[in-house]
Amino acid sequence: MSGIGLRGVLRVPGVSRLLAAQTFTVFGDTALVLSLAVWTENRTGNSSAASMTIFAFLVGVVLAPSAGRFVSRHQPRWMMALSNLTAGGIVLLLLMAEHVPFWLVYPFAALYAFAGSIFAGVLVGYLREQVAEPLRVPVNAEFQSLQQVLRLVAPVAGVWLLETGGNGLVVFVVTGTLVVGAVLVLLCPDVDVPPEPALPGPRWGSYGLIWADRNLRRVSVLAVLGNGAQGFAQTLGFLVIQHSLHRSAGFIAVFVTIQSLAGIISTRIGAFRRITQPVRLVRIGLLLAGVGYAVLLLPGLYPVLGAFVIVGAGLPWVRIGYTSALQNYSTPATASRIALAGQSLLSLAQTAFIAVGALLGLFVDWWVLAVTMVVVFLTAAAIRGPATPPAPALPPTDPRPTEEVSR
Known part of the structure; x- marks a missing residue:
């Protein structure tokens, strides 16, 4: 059953509306990130100022788990809708960006990413309750496949909107997509989420929840190692183009396109969807990435x-x-x-290694970065994951997803 395709996934109550909501939300998010960086460079003429907008988004993502306790006390679909509407309000503030000091774009970007991260984290928690465990891998695969598609087309669309209608058109379109996403989320069914026990929380808040659980800690190490190593790719791609292929920097678009297309196709492969152990999927992904970067050395x-x-x-x-x-x-x-903290950890690791890779690229040959990535990916793939299965704290609140699919 876990190898079901898109039609089976869409039969799970609420999932079709969530997919539609994510389509609008992620399109707006991805279109805004690049267009905002381009707008900043056009206004300041400074590439570093433009790249700092990406850093500002990261700050918002890393700080998002601080809202974890507030989020966990409210109905997930209302929190997702509120995060989208809040993000839409922040985007509207960008209309003033041309009439205020340009540096204000950075706190706007951080606040926007903060709200957007809440949507993404709460979505993971909502799906946990709405989708029976055997169906979580194929459902998550559909959401990831959709993200791959949107990340391929939305940045181009955002820049086109900026060049066609300026900042105002970008703000109008992104705000509209966020509002539509909020409305679609509100049409989804409620899920029963018990209140978090009023006990002293672990140190470091939501991050502490991951560290305190042995299984979460071990799987997070694998994913963080992989995401961190992938951060080197931002520099590695340009070095390979320059020193190995001897082509112009614009050739990087070819790498991005074929990698995204491969990701879209990969998420459609039923053999992977039938794997019921998530940690095994993480290790398979790490192994494939390690082999890929080894082939790059040829x-x-x-x-x-x-x-x-x-x-x-x-x-x-x-x-x-x-x-x-x-x-x-x-x-x-x-x-x-936990989802908020886990996603923030991945973003933090990747961004930190982007900076480290950029620095190393000034002093070492490209193949040194590639070999380092191969070693990290393959070592992470070989690390033993959590050995004990998770014990559900509560019985499933709604068995209908499994029944619906089986029908």
Whole structure:
């Protein structure tokens, strides 16, 4: 049953509306990120100022788990709708950006990412309660596949909107997508989420919940290692183009495109969807990425293209497996908080390694970065994951998803 396709996934109550809500929300998010960076560079003429907008988004993502306790006390669909509407209000403030000091774009971006991260984290917790455990992998695969598609087309659409109608058109479209996403979420069914026990919380808040649980801690180490190593790819791609392929920097678009397409195709493979152990999916994704970067070391254009196909096929399964593990190893009361913290950890690790990779790229050859990534990915894939299955804290609140699919 866990190998069901899109039609089976859409029969799970609420999932079709959630997929539609995510389509509008992620499209707006992804279109805004790049267009905001381009707008900043157009206004300041400074590439560093533009790249700082990406850093501001990261700050918002990392700080989002601080809202975990507030989020866990409210109905998930209302929290998702509120986060979208809040993000839409923040986007409207960008209309003033041309009439105020440009640096105000950074706190706006951080606040926007803060609200958007809450939507993503609560979505994971909502799916935990709405979807029976055997169906979580294929459902998460559909959501990840959709993200791969949107990340391929939305940035281009955002820049086109900016060049066509300026900042005002971008704000209008992004705000509209967020509002539509909020409305669709409100049409989804409620789920029963018990209140979190009023006990002293672990140190470091939501991050402490991950660290305190042995299974969550071990699977998080695997995913963080993989996401961190992937941060080197931001520098590695340009170095390979320059020193190995001897082509212009614009060739990076080819790498991005084939990697995204490989990810979309990979998430449609039923053999992966039938794997019921999320940690195994994480390790398979890490293994494929490690093999891909090993192929990158071979000379010639075709091995390089093949390498990014293999890497693109593996990386989505790291995130799918990790998302499913966060759901399986959490409780109804803590699922959203743990998801917020887990996603923030991945973003923090990748961004930190982007900076480290950029620095190393000034002093070492590209193949040193590639070898380092191969070692990290393959070592992480070989690390033993959680050995004990998660014990559900409460019985399923609604068996209808499984029954609905079986019919």
